[in-house]
Amino acid sequence: MKTTIPTVKGTRDFYPEEMAVRAWLLGKIRKVSEMYGYQEYEGPFLERLDLYAAKSGEELVNKQSYVFEDRGGDRITLRPELTPSLARMVAQRQNELAFPARWWMFGPFWRYERPQKGRTREFFQWNIDMLGANTPECDAEMIAIAVSLFRELGLPADKVRIAVNSRKLLNDELAALGMPEDLRKEVIHIIDRRDKLPPKDWEDYVLGTGITTGQMQGIYIMLKDEQLWQKSEELRRVFAVLDQMGMSEYVEFDPGVIRGLDYYTGVVFEAQARAGGRAIFGGGHYDNLISAVGGNQLPATGFAMGDVMITVLLKEYGLIPDLQLVPADVFITAFDEDSLADSFALSAELRAAGLKVVVYPEAVKLQKQLKFADRMGIRFVVIAGPDERAAGQVTVKDLLSRTQETVDRASAASAIRKMLAQAAPV
């Protein structure tokens, strides 16, 4: 075979089998989003770079985004995340919308990263956010939604966890160590990167910012303090709600969780696979993003989950069901070229009765046609040869029960419906 034109690195083809998996995952996401009363929306795929420059953070904007000039000279970005678009949309209609607004979406995103297992450059992401309310219970609801998805997917609490922290708490702790505001912001970012450097290098890096060894010691103590959350009223309330909702088995306080995006201001959380600590998704509370993109101050909270890592994990744990790809109820054979149009007419009759119907569109050997029907998993085969046509009849073969019957053409649909309704023979 010749060489096909290559695909772009980090993109994926979704053949019907892969598409069925994505559709199944989206079905679960939709179900959970709707259980909690969230409404579906969608933003544009292209946005101006300055939308992200407002708050997303240096790494995402300058290193990971696809940015280009369009034919008119505008600087365009393939969206690397949705929250800034959501903030813009809410800011645009802030006087018309009813708050709290609960919105979700599922769509494509792009980040120029090194493709690896669990990461592609083009990926799908579920975004779910609540805007316009400001209690810790709102953050708890986001975590509850995450837990509900895990349960819906069959992922138990010994496989995944949701690690929760508060940027406000961290900030207060760093202030108590005597750090000025600018330095605190930098230190929070440095804490986020501590898994990316050897411990000694990281320590040198921290001390290089002007932090004293005493403050450094304080950071270490803070990062190991599993009871630190008790100092935070918001975290106490978040954990209390999740406990009352019967979800605490999934939830843990983790003072080391930061999340990379600049706009988080309060509770932050990250779902991880317990095996290897791989991040599945993250989110948090953001108070200033709507005002940063031109609206009035509006508190919000939400999270985003990519489709790639969760699918890797579900495969690892054998949790993706056997998705049947049967395209139709009925397969109509082609007898000869002269009667092809009549086979298509028959298909229209059966579709009018609500059946999903495929016609073989070429008068090849019957054996080849039946093999195709079998390979596609279609249960009923309808055959109309010259004798049957003359008598106004068709033969219906049930490939599952290996029976067949000849019926009047006009009653073929109801005969098939009756057989479909009967319990499939073992």
Place this chain on the structure above:
Amino acid sequence: MKTTIPTVKGTRDFYPEEMAVRAWLLGKIRKVSEMYGYQEYEGPFLERLDLYAAKSGEELVNKQSYVFEDRGGDRITLRPELTPSLARMVAQRQNELAFPARWWMFGPFWRYERPQKGRTREFFQWNIDMLGANTPECDAEMIAIAVSLFRELGLPADKVRIAVNSRKLLNDELAALGMPEDLRKEVIHIIDRRDKLPPKDWEDYVLGTGITTGQMQGIYIMLKDEQLWQKSEELRRVFAVLDQMGMSEYVEFDPGVIRGLDYYTGVVFEAQARAGGRAIFGGGHYDNLISAVGGNQLPATGFAMGDVMITVLLKEYGLIPDLQLVPADVFITAFDEDSLADSFALSAELRAAGLKVVVYPEAVKLQKQLKFADRMGIRFVVIAGPDERAAGQVTVKDLLSRTQETVDRASAASAIRKMLAQAAPV
């Protein structure tokens, strides 16, 4: 209010109301695709420019595509159409797939065109194709699918039509006028552009290619010959099938229909609004695209419909139903801050019983909460004040029937389900 960051020209925000319309349209598209036994798939959004250079045509590739270099220096295109990606995917697995393959998808595309009514730069498109069979009946099936969608959407044959032609027939006619192959290809493109120029300019343009005035006369006669289709066996068969399927009221032969893409080789068709002749979608038969992107020769046929023009028309004709955006069955009020966690616990109980539930996440005045529930159209409001909590009860208000009852908390879900099942009072 401050100025929000502007959107990119030609992109759209889908607030829940607009998203509901798109979801409704996609539901109709999915239903029709499945009636005919087509399987859902999806290609990448980013492709290499040379994939389109293979066959899509000069205008689409060089003038309308978004092309950019990524951070690694590769020339990337935001897909302007799907058929080349489909051809590549089929070419890649040509030895494994079962043919005829019937596939459909719905996703985003990008073209750098002047935005106007019925056209955006970022749009959604339904693609549906049959690959690996080569009878005119395959082309007829594509047109039948289009008719089924129109019927499903409530668009009658006096509002829309599907104009059908054959590139093969045109080519044969031009050959009979004595034109060599290269010139025929150019003339076919020129015929496609005749509505874009004043008649005199167009005529000068045609004569400029080296065509004689006699040939010019022949083209005019051809373009007015409504019976020309009888010379084409494939068109005779296409019209016969559509007639037998009861669909000919929508279908007309039109010798002027070309469709812009280079890869069409046989039957071509275009759906149009009868008012103004606005193009709704187009498609046709393509024999050489799979081999052009690296596969073996494989005949195929299909079409693509954007979401923008069809939505404009459906709005014009008042055919978009009143889509209710009610996000939940049940609204739980917040009594005070101390009982907020318990309201969330109650929501988890009701969700476990299969209800869609929204909690008001702040202990504001009850009147404000009820107003919100009413605005969101949520029918049942559940209130649990201190007395009810002490008694293990909740009060369920039915905002539709304006009745309320107090029930045991444990039986609240079944009480609501019972009220939901009852016919709504007038």
